Amino acid sequence: MNSLLSIASIGAIPIAKWVNAFFTWLTGFAGFFNAITIFLNAVMNGIQWVFDIIPIWLFIAIILLGTWFLFRKTKHWGFMLFELLGFLLIWNQGYWRDMTQTLDLVLTTCLLIVIIGVPLGTWMAKSKIVETIVSPIMSFLQTMPAFVYLIPAVALFGIGQVPGVFASVIFSIPPIVNMTNLGIRQVPSEYLEVSESFGCTAWQKLFKVQFPLAKPTVMSGINQGIMLALSMVVIASMIGTLGLGEAVYFAVGRNDVGTGFAAGIAIVILAIVLDKISKGLGGANKTDAGSNE
Amino acid sequence: MTQNNSEKIKVNHITKIFGPHVKKAQELLSKGEDKAQILDETGSTVGVDNATFSIKNNEIFVIMGLSGSGKSTMLRMFNRLIDPTSGAIYLDGKDIMKFDKKQLLDLRRKKMSMVFQGLGLLPNRTILENAAFGLEVQDVKKEERDKKAHESLEMVGLHGYDDSYPGELSGGMQQRVGLARAIINDPDILLMDEAFSALDPLNRREMQNELLELQRKLHKTIIFISHDLNEALRVGDRIMMMHDGDVIQVDTPEDLLDHPKNEYVKKFIENVDRSKILTAYNVMVKPNTVNIDKDGPKLALRRMKEDQISSIFVVDSDNHFVGIVDADDANEMIDKNEKDLHTALKTDVPTTAPNTPIGDLFNAISKSPIPYAVVDDEKHLQGIILRSAVLDAMATKGADD
Known part of the structure; x- marks a missing residue:
């Protein structure tokens, strides 16, 4: 009892104050964050411009064709039918542009987490020290409630698409970092010995042996990252990020169950399509053929 | 078979100690202390103890021993996958311990190739791509390396599997790919680490014949690791017996059988079926x-x-x-x-x-x-x-x- 009392008596540790001080300090680098904002805005506008310029029927056709090509060995006709009906439904409900905005957010996030996450995970795999430092940080990022990321996102990037991407990246980067690390570490040592015995340099070993063999694991990290990014779209709409999340958020505000559901279904359709396609890219196709002993 | 009896590789007082406190273990070893005792005192294992021998040009040199005898460690020191604690290895008169990074890569790319027991065929590559690996590492153009890989596969008697994946081939076929991959850059020396041990007896016999056949055509210096005496006697021009990190005897198969140097070798050769070793x-x-x-x-x-x-x-x-x-x-x-x-x-x-x-x-x-x-x-x-x-x-x- 005594010790409990004494803990209370020293007063609260000023965590909030410290974090605030840190972010106030960070906002001092306004130029830096502005540059990032401008750059990311340009990227996202570029992607959105492409989505807007393509006629809807052509967009659906491209997705279907891509799916057919990706799964040409396993022939997922049912899934392609689902894609067709799903996208037609989104179109029919008038959520097409919202859907493309959400897709824009997810793709940009995906791009960033791959660009940042894969090298970081590789570095972790190569260095015990980096792993010791980064691994707990990733666990921390993943368990922190996603809402919390909105606050610094607004503080650093204002409101709009870019803070949404920032929050999504923070929230969805851990799996890809961890899976890259795991994937590379899991490559059996005999393959490393083989590559060394044939005179591979460290880079050749990485690109010719370790990455290709770690690819399925890394891709499942990317798949998880995409799913997490999608789960951020509704949350990110609270800070002015456009897309399907915004529609859901408005429906919540107006207590409109029907609209909320309709937009929610559009998110589900997009999620299923992205999940399946990103898994397909991960070589689910190839292992089907490869395990044919 | 041996046409040129000149010395290809000379191994000079090579010692390899694994673990912590290598220096101390080395001192104890030089004082003649027992290996088990050194492990007790320092936590270090003596992998190879003061090995000195030489390998002739174009011979099949078999390093024989049970697991833990240091034979695999010894093999990996030839291309420096493992660096020895002390001693020197001369290849064509040059000390490979003194090689810099570039020379070492060159050695591994052009002079020596290794065939592994576990094969180590990359599962995500086709047979052709696997066989071409050694050339790909040297940035040889795809067209040329594919052509050579194809020839190399033909040479080991593997036809029509170029576009298959390793998982689709039997163990014996995979071993042929491992062999094709090793000979593609035309190395002087082949290092074979229990290359056929994972195969069933029939396939093993066939691969041994394949190796002898290949050797008649290619005249490499082959260093072959085995724990199977029958295999050693079959393929070896000379055999080196290792036990517990020590080199016990280096001899031709005949002399090994007729004049075993100590009780250990004697015990080892006791069970050999002589009809398989005695030739016409x-x-x-x-x-x-x-x-x-x-x-x-x-x-x-x-x-x-x-x-x-x-x-x-x-x-x-x-x-x-x-x-x-x-x-x-x-x-x-x-x-x-x-x-x-x-x-x-x-x-x-x-x-x-x-x-x-x-x-x-x-x-x-x-x-x-x-x-x-x-x-x-x-x-x-x-x-x-x-x-x-x-x-x-x-x-x-x-x-x-």
Whole structure:
């Protein structure tokens, strides 16, 4: 009892104050964050411009064709039918542009987490020290409630698409970092010995042996990252990020169950399509053929 | 098989110690302390202890030993996958321990290739891509390396699997790919780490033959690791026995069997099936012959009488084996006053190669009424095998055990 009392008596540790001080300090680098904002805005506008310029029927056709090509060995006709009906439904409900905005957010996030996450995970795999430092940080990022990321996102990037991407990246980067690390570490040592015995340099070993063999694991990290990014779209709409999340958020505000559901279904359709396609890219196709002993 | 007996690799006082406190372990080792004791005191394991030997050009040099004998460690020091604690390895007179990074890469890319027990075929690459790996690492153009990989696969007898994946091939076929991958950059030296140990006996025998066949064509220096004495005796020109990190004996298969250096080697060779090791060459005897180009029936008869045999082996002036002549036929010729031995020549004589194992010949020889002729690739008569000689050889060798 005594010790409990004494803990209370020293007063609260000023965590909030410290974090605030840190972010106030960070906002001092306004130029830096502005540059990032401008750059990311340009990227996202570029992607959105492409989505807007393509006629809807052509967009659906491209997705279907891509799916057919990706799964040409396993022939997922049912899934392609689902894609067709799903996208037609989104179109029919008038959520097409919202859907493309959400897709824009997810793709940009995906791009960033791959660009940042894969090298970081590789570095972790190569260095015990980096792993010791980064691994707990990733666990921390993943368990922190996603809402919390909105606050610094607004503080650093204002409101709009870019803070949404920032929050999504923070929230969805851990799996890809961890899976890259795991994937590379899991490559059996005999393959490393083989590559060394044939005179591979460290880079050749990485690109010719370790990455290709770690690819399925890394891709499942990317798949998880995409799913997490999608789960951020509704949350990110609270800070002015456009897309399907915004529609859901408005429906919540107006207590409109029907609209909320309709937009929610559009998110589900997009999620299923992205999940399946990103898994397909991960070589689910190839292992089907490869395990044919 | 060994044409050039010059020294290819010289290993000089190589020691490898694994674990912490390497320096201290080294000191204790030089004081002659027991390896188990060193492990107790320092936590370090002595992998190889002061190994000194040399490997000749174009020979198959087998390093024999049970697991933990240090043979795999020794092999990995040739291409420095493992760096020795002390000592030097000279390749063509150059100390590879002094090689810088670039020289070392060059050594691994062009001079030495390794075949692994676990194969290590990359599962995400086709057979062709796997075989071409050594060239890809050297940035050889795709077209050229694919062509060479194809040739290399053909050479090891693997046709039509270029576009398959390793998982689709049997163990023996995969081992051929491993071999093709190793010979593609035409290295001087092949390092083979228990390359055939994972195969079933039939496949293993086939791959051993394949290796010997390949060696006849390519004349590499092959360092072959094995724990199987029969395999070592079959493929090895010389065998090095290792035990507990020590080199115990380096000898030809014959000498190893006839003069084991200590109890350990003796125990090791006790269980060997001798019929598999003794070849035709070991049991053949030099026959008395006649030269068909100049000798006549009278001389033939005379020699038969000398040796108390009923037929004689006939060769030409270049010692090419041509057949035999019977005493009866020779007598008939003398009666008819004929001089040319060709008229009485019998050519349907069973022949065999010098390296045929006796085990394979045993049945045939015991049934054959005339001795077997041992001839080499150029049909030179090397000797003959008498029925009694085979039985004798196997009986006396067996009695040694």
